[in-house]
Amino acid sequence: MKYPEPLTEAILLKRYKRFLVDVRLADGSEITLHCPNTGSMKNCLYPGKQVWFSTSDNPKRKYASTWELAEDDNGNLIGINTGRANALAEEAIASGLIKELSHYSSIRREVKYGSENSRIDLLLSADNSPDCYIEVKSCTLLEGKQGFFPDAVSARGQKHLRELMEMVRLGHRAVLLFVVQHQGIKAVAPADHIDAQYGILLRQAIDVGVEVLAYGCEMDNEGLILSIPLAFAADKPEKSA
Structure with missing residues:
Protein backbone atom coordinates (compact mmCIF):
# COMPACT_ATOMS: atom_id res chain seq x y z
CA MET A 1 0.00 0.00 0.00
CA LYS A 2 1.60 3.20 -1.18
CA TYR A 3 0.67 6.63 0.14
CA PRO A 4 -0.32 9.09 -2.62
CA GLU A 5 2.64 11.23 -1.54
CA PRO A 6 5.50 10.57 0.95
CA LEU A 7 4.47 11.42 4.48
CA THR A 8 5.48 14.65 6.22
CA GLU A 9 7.55 14.46 9.39
CA ALA A 10 6.76 16.31 12.63
CA ILE A 11 7.22 16.08 16.40
CA LEU A 12 4.38 14.80 18.57
CA LEU A 13 3.09 17.23 21.19
CA LYS A 14 -0.14 15.71 22.52
CA ARG A 15 -3.25 13.72 21.67
CA TYR A 16 -6.59 14.95 23.02
CA LYS A 17 -10.34 14.72 22.52
CA ARG A 18 -9.62 11.22 21.17
CA PHE A 19 -9.47 12.23 17.50
CA LEU A 20 -7.05 15.19 17.60
CA VAL A 21 -3.28 15.44 17.90
CA ASP A 22 -1.02 18.50 17.95
CA VAL A 23 2.41 18.34 16.29
CA ARG A 24 5.33 20.69 15.65
CA LEU A 25 6.63 21.03 12.10
CA ALA A 26 10.26 21.46 11.03
CA ASP A 27 9.81 25.24 10.76
CA GLY A 28 8.60 25.44 14.38
CA SER A 29 4.94 26.00 13.60
CA GLU A 30 2.25 23.82 15.15
CA ILE A 31 -0.76 22.20 13.49
CA THR A 32 -3.57 19.85 14.50
CA LEU A 33 -3.95 16.47 12.81
CA HIS A 34 -6.85 14.06 12.69
CA CYS A 35 -6.10 10.95 14.78
CA PRO A 36 -7.68 7.94 12.98
CA ASN A 37 -7.49 5.62 15.96
CA THR A 38 -10.46 4.99 18.25
CA GLY A 39 -8.53 2.79 20.68
CA SER A 40 -6.69 3.63 23.87
CA MET A 41 -3.38 3.82 21.93
CA LYS A 42 -1.69 2.38 25.02
CA ASN A 43 2.10 2.47 24.63
CA CYS A 44 1.81 4.27 21.28
CA LEU A 45 2.00 7.87 22.48
CA TYR A 46 5.51 9.32 22.80
CA PRO A 47 5.46 13.13 23.07
CA GLY A 48 8.68 14.61 21.73
CA LYS A 49 9.24 11.75 19.28
CA GLN A 50 8.85 11.82 15.52
CA VAL A 51 5.52 11.24 13.79
CA TRP A 52 4.50 11.27 10.14
CA PHE A 53 1.25 12.41 8.56
CA SER A 54 -0.56 12.42 5.21
CA THR A 55 -2.42 15.41 3.80
CA SER A 56 -5.67 15.40 1.83
CA ASP A 57 -6.65 17.92 -0.83
CA ASN A 58 -10.35 17.56 0.13
CA PRO A 59 -11.50 21.16 0.89
CA LYS A 60 -14.40 19.89 3.00
CA ARG A 61 -12.16 18.38 5.66
CA LYS A 62 -11.83 20.39 8.87
CA TYR A 63 -8.38 18.89 9.49
CA ALA A 64 -6.59 18.25 6.21
CA SER A 65 -3.83 16.08 7.66
CA THR A 66 -4.04 12.58 9.14
CA TRP A 67 -1.63 10.98 11.59
CA GLU A 68 -0.17 7.83 9.99
CA LEU A 69 3.03 6.75 11.76
CA ALA A 70 4.64 7.21 15.16
CA GLU A 71 8.03 6.36 16.61
CA ASP A 72 8.58 4.82 20.05
CA ASP A 73 11.55 5.31 22.37
CA ASN A 74 13.42 2.44 20.71
CA GLY A 75 13.01 3.77 17.18
CA ASN A 76 10.27 1.33 16.19
CA LEU A 77 7.66 2.64 13.78
CA ILE A 78 3.99 2.24 14.71
CA GLY A 79 1.10 2.41 12.25
CA ILE A 80 -1.46 4.68 13.91
CA ASN A 81 -4.15 4.58 11.22
Whole structure:
Protein backbone atom coordinates (compact mmCIF):
# COMPACT_ATOMS: atom_id res chain seq x y z
CA MET A 1 0.00 0.00 0.00
CA LYS A 2 1.60 3.20 -1.18
CA TYR A 3 0.67 6.63 0.14
CA PRO A 4 -0.32 9.09 -2.62
CA GLU A 5 2.64 11.23 -1.54
CA PRO A 6 5.50 10.57 0.95
CA LEU A 7 4.47 11.42 4.48
CA THR A 8 5.48 14.65 6.22
CA GLU A 9 7.55 14.46 9.39
CA ALA A 10 6.76 16.31 12.63
CA ILE A 11 7.22 16.08 16.40
CA LEU A 12 4.38 14.80 18.57
CA LEU A 13 3.09 17.23 21.19
CA LYS A 14 -0.14 15.71 22.52
CA ARG A 15 -3.25 13.72 21.67
CA TYR A 16 -6.59 14.95 23.02
CA LYS A 17 -10.34 14.72 22.52
CA ARG A 18 -9.62 11.22 21.17
CA PHE A 19 -9.47 12.23 17.50
CA LEU A 20 -7.05 15.19 17.60
CA VAL A 21 -3.28 15.44 17.90
CA ASP A 22 -1.02 18.50 17.95
CA VAL A 23 2.41 18.34 16.29
CA ARG A 24 5.33 20.69 15.65
CA LEU A 25 6.63 21.03 12.10
CA ALA A 26 10.26 21.46 11.03
CA ASP A 27 9.81 25.24 10.76
CA GLY A 28 8.60 25.44 14.38
CA SER A 29 4.94 26.00 13.60
CA GLU A 30 2.25 23.82 15.15
CA ILE A 31 -0.76 22.20 13.49
CA THR A 32 -3.57 19.85 14.50
CA LEU A 33 -3.95 16.47 12.81
CA HIS A 34 -6.85 14.06 12.69
CA CYS A 35 -6.10 10.95 14.78
CA PRO A 36 -7.68 7.94 12.98
CA ASN A 37 -7.49 5.62 15.96
CA THR A 38 -10.46 4.99 18.25
CA GLY A 39 -8.53 2.79 20.68
CA SER A 40 -6.69 3.63 23.87
CA MET A 41 -3.38 3.82 21.93
CA LYS A 42 -1.69 2.38 25.02
CA ASN A 43 2.10 2.47 24.63
CA CYS A 44 1.81 4.27 21.28
CA LEU A 45 2.00 7.87 22.48
CA TYR A 46 5.51 9.32 22.80
CA PRO A 47 5.46 13.13 23.07
CA GLY A 48 8.68 14.61 21.73
CA LYS A 49 9.24 11.75 19.28
CA GLN A 50 8.85 11.82 15.52
CA VAL A 51 5.52 11.24 13.79
CA TRP A 52 4.50 11.27 10.14
CA PHE A 53 1.25 12.41 8.56
CA SER A 54 -0.56 12.42 5.21
CA THR A 55 -2.42 15.41 3.80
CA SER A 56 -5.67 15.40 1.83
CA ASP A 57 -6.65 17.92 -0.83
CA ASN A 58 -10.35 17.56 0.13
CA PRO A 59 -11.50 21.16 0.89
CA LYS A 60 -14.40 19.89 3.00
CA ARG A 61 -12.16 18.38 5.66
CA LYS A 62 -11.83 20.39 8.87
CA TYR A 63 -8.38 18.89 9.49
CA ALA A 64 -6.59 18.25 6.21
CA SER A 65 -3.83 16.08 7.66
CA THR A 66 -4.04 12.58 9.14
CA TRP A 67 -1.63 10.98 11.59
CA GLU A 68 -0.17 7.83 9.99
CA LEU A 69 3.03 6.75 11.76
CA ALA A 70 4.64 7.21 15.16
CA GLU A 71 8.03 6.36 16.61
CA ASP A 72 8.58 4.82 20.05
CA ASP A 73 11.55 5.31 22.37
CA ASN A 74 13.42 2.44 20.71
CA GLY A 75 13.01 3.77 17.18
CA ASN A 76 10.27 1.33 16.19
CA LEU A 77 7.66 2.64 13.78
CA ILE A 78 3.99 2.24 14.71
CA GLY A 79 1.10 2.41 12.25
CA ILE A 80 -1.46 4.68 13.91
CA ASN A 81 -4.15 4.58 11.22
CA THR A 82 -6.18 1.50 12.17
CA GLY A 83 -8.52 2.25 9.28
CA ARG A 84 -5.85 0.91 6.93
CA ALA A 85 -5.81 -2.59 8.46
CA ASN A 86 -8.55 -4.11 6.27
CA ALA A 87 -7.05 -2.71 3.08
CA LEU A 88 -3.61 -3.99 4.07
CA ALA A 89 -5.05 -7.44 4.70
CA GLU A 90 -6.96 -7.48 1.42
CA GLU A 91 -3.92 -6.34 -0.55
CA ALA A 92 -1.68 -8.95 1.09
CA ILE A 93 -4.15 -11.77 0.43
CA ALA A 94 -4.66 -10.72 -3.19
CA SER A 95 -0.87 -10.54 -3.68
CA GLY A 96 -0.28 -14.00 -2.19
CA LEU A 97 1.71 -12.64 0.75
CA ILE A 98 -0.36 -14.57 3.31
CA LYS A 99 0.32 -18.15 2.29
CA GLU A 100 -2.42 -19.61 4.48
CA LEU A 101 -5.01 -17.65 2.47
CA SER A 102 -3.45 -17.74 -0.98
CA HIS A 103 -5.74 -20.16 -2.87
CA TYR A 104 -8.95 -18.11 -2.93
CA SER A 105 -10.20 -16.51 -6.13
CA SER A 106 -12.72 -14.02 -4.73
CA ILE A 107 -12.50 -11.40 -1.96
CA ARG A 108 -15.52 -9.46 -0.72
CA ARG A 109 -15.65 -6.78 1.98
CA GLU A 110 -18.19 -5.99 4.68
CA VAL A 111 -20.59 -8.88 4.02
CA LYS A 112 -23.41 -9.34 6.52
CA TYR A 113 -23.12 -12.54 8.52
CA GLY A 114 -23.84 -14.21 11.84
CA SER A 115 -26.69 -14.02 14.31
CA GLU A 116 -25.52 -10.83 16.06
CA ASN A 117 -25.96 -8.46 13.09
CA SER A 118 -22.29 -8.27 12.11
CA ARG A 119 -20.36 -7.60 8.92
CA ILE A 120 -17.33 -9.71 8.17
CA ASP A 121 -14.23 -7.74 7.22
CA LEU A 122 -13.25 -10.07 4.39
CA LEU A 123 -15.06 -13.04 2.86
CA LEU A 124 -12.96 -15.32 0.66
CA SER A 125 -14.41 -17.81 -1.81
CA ALA A 126 -13.04 -20.45 -4.18
CA ASP A 127 -14.42 -23.36 -6.14
CA ASN A 128 -14.62 -26.61 -4.17
CA SER A 129 -13.66 -24.92 -0.88
CA PRO A 130 -15.71 -23.66 2.08
CA ASP A 131 -16.06 -19.90 2.29
CA CYS A 132 -13.48 -18.28 4.57
CA TYR A 133 -14.67 -15.59 7.01
CA ILE A 134 -11.87 -13.26 8.14
CA GLU A 135 -12.05 -10.79 11.00
CA VAL A 136 -9.16 -8.31 10.87
CA LYS A 137 -7.77 -6.77 14.05
CA SER A 138 -5.10 -4.08 14.25
CA CYS A 139 -2.50 -4.81 16.94
CA THR A 140 -0.15 -2.08 18.21
CA LEU A 141 0.16 -2.75 21.95
CA LEU A 142 3.73 -3.73 22.85
CA GLU A 143 4.63 -4.65 26.43
CA GLY A 144 8.17 -5.88 26.92
CA LYS A 145 8.82 -7.94 23.79
CA GLN A 146 5.25 -9.17 23.43
CA GLY A 147 2.35 -7.77 21.43
CA PHE A 148 -1.13 -7.94 22.93
CA PHE A 149 -4.73 -7.55 21.77
CA PRO A 150 -6.97 -5.81 22.71
CA ASP A 151 -5.58 -2.65 24.28
CA ALA A 152 -8.90 -1.97 26.07
CA VAL A 153 -11.96 -4.03 26.97
CA SER A 154 -13.64 -4.86 23.65
CA ALA A 155 -17.27 -5.99 23.66
CA ARG A 156 -17.21 -5.68 19.87
CA GLY A 157 -14.19 -7.96 19.64
CA GLN A 158 -15.91 -10.51 21.86
CA LYS A 159 -18.95 -10.44 19.57
CA HIS A 160 -16.78 -11.09 16.54
CA LEU A 161 -15.26 -14.15 18.20
CA ARG A 162 -18.73 -15.56 18.84
CA GLU A 163 -19.66 -14.92 15.21
CA LEU A 164 -16.52 -16.70 13.96
CA MET A 165 -17.30 -19.71 16.15
CA GLU A 166 -20.78 -19.82 14.65
CA MET A 167 -19.34 -19.85 11.13
CA VAL A 168 -17.14 -22.84 11.99
CA ARG A 169 -20.13 -24.71 13.37
CA LEU A 170 -21.95 -24.02 10.07
CA GLY A 171 -19.14 -25.68 8.14
CA HIS A 172 -17.21 -22.60 6.99
CA ARG A 173 -13.59 -21.65 7.56
CA ALA A 174 -13.07 -18.78 10.04
CA VAL A 175 -9.88 -16.80 10.61
CA LEU A 176 -8.90 -14.09 13.07
CA LEU A 177 -6.13 -12.08 11.37
CA PHE A 178 -3.98 -9.74 13.46
CA VAL A 179 -2.53 -6.94 11.35
CA VAL A 180 0.47 -5.88 13.43
CA GLN A 181 1.45 -2.28 12.76
CA HIS A 182 4.36 -2.10 15.19
CA GLN A 183 7.93 -2.94 14.25
CA GLY A 184 8.77 -3.97 17.81
CA ILE A 185 6.15 -6.72 18.01
CA LYS A 186 7.45 -10.18 17.12
CA ALA A 187 4.61 -12.26 18.61
CA VAL A 188 0.96 -11.66 19.58
CA ALA A 189 -1.03 -12.95 22.55
CA PRO A 190 -4.46 -12.31 24.09
CA ALA A 191 -4.36 -9.40 26.55
CA ASP A 192 -5.82 -11.32 29.48
CA HIS A 193 -4.67 -8.58 31.87
CA ILE A 194 -6.80 -6.05 29.98
CA ASP A 195 -9.84 -8.04 28.79
CA ALA A 196 -10.00 -11.43 30.47
CA GLN A 197 -13.27 -12.34 28.76
CA TYR A 198 -11.75 -11.76 25.34
CA GLY A 199 -8.94 -14.18 26.22
CA ILE A 200 -11.45 -16.80 27.35
CA LEU A 201 -13.52 -16.48 24.17
CA LEU A 202 -10.45 -16.50 21.92
CA ARG A 203 -9.25 -19.79 23.37
CA GLN A 204 -12.76 -21.22 23.05
CA ALA A 205 -12.77 -20.11 19.41
CA ILE A 206 -9.47 -21.87 18.77
CA ASP A 207 -10.84 -25.04 20.39
CA VAL A 208 -13.79 -25.14 17.99
CA GLY A 209 -11.63 -24.53 14.93
CA VAL A 210 -11.20 -20.78 14.43
CA GLU A 211 -7.71 -20.14 13.03
CA VAL A 212 -5.52 -17.30 14.27
CA LEU A 213 -2.90 -15.64 12.08
CA ALA A 214 -0.59 -12.72 12.86
CA TYR A 215 1.34 -10.75 10.24
CA GLY A 216 3.57 -7.73 10.65
CA CYS A 217 4.12 -4.77 8.36
CA GLU A 218 7.09 -3.43 6.49
CA MET A 219 6.64 0.32 6.87
CA ASP A 220 8.21 3.65 6.01
CA ASN A 221 7.03 7.11 4.99
CA GLU A 222 6.13 5.85 1.50
CA GLY A 223 3.84 2.96 2.40
CA LEU A 224 2.99 -0.25 4.24
CA ILE A 225 3.16 -3.90 3.22
CA LEU A 226 1.66 -6.71 5.31
CA SER A 227 4.19 -9.48 4.70
CA ILE A 228 5.93 -10.67 7.89
CA PRO A 229 4.53 -13.85 9.52
CA LEU A 230 4.56 -13.59 13.32
CA ALA A 231 3.97 -16.06 16.13
CA PHE A 232 0.71 -16.25 18.03
CA ALA A 233 0.84 -17.41 21.66
CA ALA A 234 -2.53 -18.74 22.82
CA ASP A 235 -1.39 -20.25 26.11
CA LYS A 236 -2.46 -18.28 29.16
CA PRO A 237 0.53 -17.21 31.30
CA GLU A 238 0.80 -19.10 34.56
CA LYS A 239 0.32 -17.07 37.73
CA SER A 240 3.49 -16.61 39.71
CA ALA A 241 3.54 -18.11 43.18
